[in-house]
Amino acid sequence: MNVKLRIWRQRNAQEQGKFVDYAVNDANPNMSFLEMIDVLNESLVNKGEEPVAFDHDCREGICGMCSMYINGRAHGPQKLSTTCQLYMRNFSDGETITIEPFRAKGFPVIRDLVVDRSAFDRIIAAGGFISASTGQAQDANAIPISKTNADLAMDAAACIGCGACVAACKNASAMLFVSAKVSHLALLPQGDPERRKRALAMVAQMDAEGFGSCTNTYACEAECPKGISVANIARLNREYLNAAIVSEEMPK
Amino acid sequence: MNWFSTFLTSSIGRKVVMAVTGLFLISFLIVHCTINAMIFFNDGGESFNKAAHFMGTNVIIRTMEIVLFLGIILHIVQGFMLSAKNRAARPTGYAVTNPGANSKWYSRSMTLLGTLILLFLVMHISHFWTHSRLGGIGGISPLDETMIGDKEVLNLYALMISTFQSPVVLIVYILGVISLCWHLVHGFQSAFQTLGVNHKKYTPAIKGIGIVFSILICALFAAMPLSIYMGWIA
Numbered sequence: 189m190n191v192k193l194r195i196w197r198q199r200n201a202q203e204q205g206k207f208v209d210y211a212v213n214d215a216n217p218n219m220s221f222l223e224m225i226d227v228l229n230e231s232l233v234n235k236g237e238e239p240v241a242f243d244h245d246c247r248e249g250i251c252g253m254c255s256m257y258i259n260g261r262a263h264g265p266q267k268l269s270t271t272c273q274l275y276m277r278n279f280s281d282g283e284t285i286t287i288e289p290f291r292a293k294g295f296p297v298i299r300d301l302v303v304d305r306s307a308f309d310r311i312i313a314a315g316g317f318i319s320a321s322t323g324q325a326q327d328a329n330a331i332p333i334s335k336t337n338a339d340l341a342m343d344a345a346a347c348i349g350c351g352a353c354v355a356a357c358k359n360a361s362a363m364l365f366v367s368a369k370v371s372h373l374a375l376l377p378q379g380d381p382e383r384r385k386r387a388l389a390m391v392a393q394m395d396a397e398g399f400g401s402c403t404n405t406y407a408c409e410a411e412c413p414k415g416i417s418v419a420n421i422a423r424l425n426r427e428y429l430n431a432a433i434v435s436e437e438m439p440k
Numbered sequence: 441m442n443w444f445s446t447f448l449t450s451s452i453g454r455k456v457v458m459a460v461t462g463l464f465l466i467s468f469l470i471v472h473c474t475i476n477a478m479i480f481f482n483d484g485g486e487s488f489n490k491a492a493h494f495m496g497t498n499v500i501i502r503t504m505e506i507v508l509f510l511g512i513i514l515h516i517v518q519g520f521m522l523s524a525k526n527r528a529a530r531p532t533g534y535a536v537t538n539p540g541a542n543s544k545w546y547s548r549s550m551t552l553l554g555t556l557i558l559l560f561l562v563m564h565i566s567h568f569w570t571h572s573r574l575g576g577i578g579g580i581s582p583l584d585e586t587m588i589g590d591k592e593v594l595n596l597y598a599l600m601i602s603t604f605q606s607p608v609v610l611i612v613y614i615l616g617v618i619s620l621c622w623h624l625v626h627g628f629q630s631a632f633q634t635l636g637v638n639h640k641k642y643t644p645a646i647k648g649i650g651i652v653f654s655i656l657i658c659a660l661f662a663a664m665p666l667s668i669y670m671g672w673i674a
Contacts, residue, residue, distance in 0.1 A: 194535075196535075207535065257534060259536055259538065260534065260536040260537040260538030260539075260541070261538055261541060261542075265541075286535060286536040288534055288535060288536070291530050291532050291533065291534055292529060292530055293528065293529050293530065293531055294529070356542055358526070358530075358539065358543075358548050359526035359529055359530075360526075360529040360530040361451075361526070361529070363451075391450055391451065391452055392446075392450065394451070395450055395451050398528075398529055399451075399529055400451070400525060400526035400528075400529030400530070401451035401452070401454060401455055401522055401525065401526060402451070402452075402455060402634075403455075403522075403526070403547070403548075403550060403630070404547065404626070404629075404630040404633050404634065405542075405543040405544070405547040405548050406542075406543060406547070407539070407542040407543040410541070410542035410543065411542050418633070418638070419638045419640075419643075421633065421638075422633050422636050422637065422638030423636070423638070424452075425452055425455075425456075425633070425634055425635065425636040426636030428450075428452045429452075429456065429635075429636060432443065432446075432447040432450075432453070433447065438443055439443055439446040439447070
């Protein structure tokens with residue numbers, strides 16, 4: 189199959205970018221989207237041109253590295269999948285595909301389709317962890333956890349931190365990401381000692397990074413490759429209200 | 441900054457302000473709609489004028505009126521501030537977007553719908569509130585008075601009847617009410633979500649009640665100017 193590509197090219201964070209048109213002919217419909225870009229890049233390199241820079245790593249949908257805003261959708265048109273798991277058979281022959289980087293103040297473009305998502309790392313560093321004592325390992329299953337909570341925590345922990353929620357949100361809000369991280373720890377006894385401090389610190393860092401606020405359009409849930417539920421956002425709101433209003437924990 | 445202002449200026453705190461004021465304004469809509477619906481008794485406005493007289497003279501209600509205005513102003517100002525902040529969170533937009541694939545248009549258009557309601561509100565307040573509360577001050581024409589039993593009350597009903605004789609007013613009111621309806625369809629369930637109420641058992645009911653409430657209250661509000669204009673109520 190043949191496709192026309194309109195790809196955002198930008199040399200670095202400082203320079204202005206622009207769309208450049210390319211054509212990929214004889215693409216295999218069973219190629220992944222990233223493999224199709226590999227083919228394009230190979231032809232660009234052979235012609236002596238700069239290849240298109242894009243993020244990728246595991247290519248099996250679990251690392252959260254690939255991004256791309258394809259035809260107006262984060263990770264492209266297919267539900268519950270990352271760009272690396274998107275296949276060319278999802279597009280029609282001769283289609284023009286527009287590929288842009290994720291756009292958000294918190295995700296500045298580094299080059300072409302690569303954005304700097306280290307804001308997420310800083311949010312995690314602010315409170316997305318538990319403090320564990322070292323020493324002898326505890327017996328397995330020594331702490332009872334209800335099946336319901338274990339399942340909810342596991343669902344929240346499925347977040348791969350790709351940033352599609354931010355990319356899809358009209359407010360570039362990171363609430364789904366932060367709520368997944370807060371939820372998966374708050375639902376488990378190991379996360380309990382620091383839950384108040386965590387909610388306050390992670391929300392403060394999220395705001396400091398320049399992400400927007402949540403207006404409950406639920407676009408994030410619809411575009412999340414891991415199907416993280418917006419029920420987590422309500423849980424984050426509860427955690428934050430509890431920490432800020434009910435608990436004696438003081439914000440920094 | 442102290443803990444309370446830190447909370448209020450955080451992204452979640454600002455949303456909580458929107459949710460709390462929004463739910464408060466919803467409670468006002470219920471009272472407002474119930475009292476106005478008394479015109480449907482079609483008794484020449486007697487019950488309506490009686491209720492309006494109570495609302496205009498009761499100390500508690502008059503105090504709540506001040507709280508109501510503060511609530512409206514807070515909701516509007518915070519709404520515009522959030523909207524500006526949210527726009528600033530994406531300085532460079534996308535060339536191609538497909539928002540219909542992941543969200544509802546009315547959820548994304550709350551600022552626009554709110555602005556339309558605000559424009560309607562300015563007109564609505566100048567039609568009724570200024571005359572009934574500030575009549576006689578600074579050239580604002582006061583309302584006529586009418587007798588109910590041996591009590592003299594302001595004839596707000598007569599002002600309502602005369603205002604809704606104009607087709608332009610009728611259309612603007614219906615458009616205002618339609619904006620309100622879409623605003624409520626999103627806002628009702630959104631307020632609960634913001635306050636952390638998302639529950640496997642209750643959320644489907646909250647969403648259902650929100651939609652039924654929005655349509656019902658807006659249909660009632662729209663029926664008022666319409667039935668007066670059509671002469672169903674004399």
